[in-house]
Amino acid sequence: MKGESCNISDKNKSCCSPQVENENVNLKEHWDNAYLNSSENKLGWYETDLTPTIKLISKTGLTKSARILNVGAGSTTLVDELLNFGYSNLIASDLSKVALKNLEDRLSTKKVEFIVDDLINPTVLKNIEPVDLWIDRAVLHFFTETKEQDTYFDLLKSKVKSNGFVLLAEYNLNGATVCAGLPVHRYSKEMLIEKLGTDFELIDSFDYIYIMPSGAERPYVYTLFRKR
């Protein structure tokens, strides 16, 4: 099962199939295998329509030189899109070195820094300079333990500048309970407000249905916060 590739002809057995892997799975290996065993455009989280994320980024009013960190970036096309828009100070971070290598090879640019690190046991990320915008799509919801969530939010809070922004897009309460063979912790806007605390002001939020390459629907909640 580990790192099983998506079969996009079967809507019920995609990368986000409701089958949970063995709890002792090595997560680094799990994600590396996911990227090794599937072509990019068949991954259960691959997106070509970045409208919801771009809509929120445009609300920040950040300049093109803003320092933007995409955590759990994988090999997302969002980084290509941000470069197309002229953003020039980007960091893509992920647990999977395979995913980041794919992204680096595809982009071939010096405008992106690549950092392999674990968000729930951070070492390199702990030492980076704070950022103007923290972007997370479909990463936080994999952290099911309170301790993991606390580590994630502690890192986030320490790495976003005052007046900086946080964009979180996670499975909402109508979403699937399993993704990529792993259990997920689903969120509402209110739950994210509580996790971020009073130092962060909600600027915008909306529900969004992502259509997987298999054609299956995955409901997300999109949120944008500003740090006071």
Ligand SMILES: C[S@@+](CC[C@H](N)C(=O)[O-])C[C@H]1O[C@@H](n2cnc3c(N)ncnc32)[C@H](O)[C@@H]1O
């Ligand atoms: C569902 S994919 C989403 C990828 C990307 N954000 C996107 O929208 O295409 C989840 C990503 O989170 C990464 N990830 C999972 N656990 C992580 C962790 N503990 N630290 C950093 N990245 C992690 C995985 O390697 C994978 O690339």
